[in-house]
Amino acid sequence: MSRHVVVTGASSGIGAACAQAFAANGDRLSLGARRTDRLPAVVDGAFCHALDVTSADSVEAFVTAAVAANGAIDVLVNNAGLARGTEKIAEGTGEAWREMIETNLLGLLEVTRRVLPHMVENHGGHIVVIGSVAGHKAYVGGGVYCASKRALQPICEAIRMETLGQNVRVTSVDPGMVDTEFSVVRFRGDENKARGVSKGTRPLLAEDVAECVLFAANRPAHVNLDTILVMPTDQASPQMVHRTT
Numbered sequence: 661m662s663r664h665v666v667v668t669g670a671s672s673g674i675g676a677a678c679a680q681a682f683a684a685n686g687d688r689l690s691l692g693a694r695r696t697d698r699l700p701a702v703v704d705g706a707f708c709h710a711l712d713v714t715s716a717d718s719v720e721a722f723v724t725a726a727v728a729a730n731g732a733i734d735v736l737v738n739n740a741g742l743a744r745g746t747e748k749i750a751e752g753t754g755e756a757w758r759e760m761i762e763t764n765l766l767g768l769l770e771v772t773r774r775v776l777p778h779m780v781e782n783h784g785g786h787i788v789v790i791g792s793v794a795g796h797k798a799y800v801g802g803g804v805y806c807a808s809k810r811a812l813q814p815i816c817e818a819i820r821m822e823t824l825g826q827n828v829r830v831t832s833v834d835p836g837m838v839d840t841e842f843s844v845v846r847f848r849g850d851e852n853k854a855r856g857v858s859k860g861t862r863p864l865l866a867e868d869v870a871e872c873v874l875f876a877a878n879r880p881a882h883v884n885l886d887t888i889l890v891m892p893t894d895q896a897s898p899q900m901v902h903r904t905t
């Protein structure tokens with residue numbers, strides 16, 4: 661049966677690939693991002709709406725419009741997120757820290773708290789969180805980004821406890837290096853620096869991560885995949901990567 665799947669940050673990378681994977685699976689999509697001009701091309705016929713997860717008003721408007729357009733939400737893919745800069749803690753700026761925490765942590769909470777009551781009311785649903793290997797292991801220059809991702813683990817655990825018996829599944833899909841616009845955003849548009857991140861190695865594709873998300877969502881209702889940590893074969897930890905050049 662066709663499910664209503666909501667994807668945040670669907671204008672690019674992993675979010676766009678998740679939207680396409682669910683669409684190919686026959687599900688109905690509601691897509692949100694700030695760059696709304698990009699959304700209609702992601703999935704033909706999907707409901708598209710502006711979403712800035714750092715604005716409570718924007719989140720409220722997005723969730724209300726998605727439910728009005730596509731009905732009860734069955735699956736939420738909490739994907740919107742970013743890293744900003746690679747400064748060490750002593751050299752960091754409050755601005756970049758706040759942007760990461762407001763987007764990756766508080767933004768995810770704002771979306772989730774508006775969607776969860778609908779799932780409980782409708783006797784079930786699936787919250788998927790796109791975490792990161794950075795949430796499992798810190799690295800130099802990534803302390804605050806890593807913190808914003810590690811913080812998602814207790815949130816997932818708490819939701820499982822708080823919705824126990826109400827058929828709500830919670831899955832964290834935590835990728836290693838993925839070839840998306842992530843590094844261009846992190847380096848504030850510096851394409852050269854961004855290319856350096858995956859130079860000489862073979863990162864995951866956004867589609868590889870989307871397959872993991874769809875796999876989790878397509879398990880029978882009594883099966884909850886807690887965490888999927890998915891890394892490129894050539895990556896052993898956030899900063900330990902095999903390179904041929």
Ligand SMILES: NC(=O)c1ccc[n+]([C@@H]2O[C@H](COP(=O)([O-])OP(=O)(O)OC[C@H]3O[C@@H](n4cnc5c(N)ncnc54)[C@H](OP(=O)(O)O)[C@@H]3O)[C@@H](O)[C@H]2O)c1
Pocket residue numbers: 668669670671672673674675692693694695696711712713714739740741742743763767790791792793834835836837838839840841842843845866
């Ligand atoms: N690429 C990697 O190596 C990697 C590894 C592990 C985890 N991740 C995680 O994967 C997720 C997706 O990243 P990606 O790699 O696909 O990067 P990406 O290509 O830069 O995509 C990020 C998406 O998040 C959206 N977004 C950012 N801030 C937002 C906001 N305030 N409100 C709504 N949407 C927002 C962007 O849309 P707009 O700019 O249009 O709003 C975009 O669609 C992130 O949570 C990231 O932390 C990435």
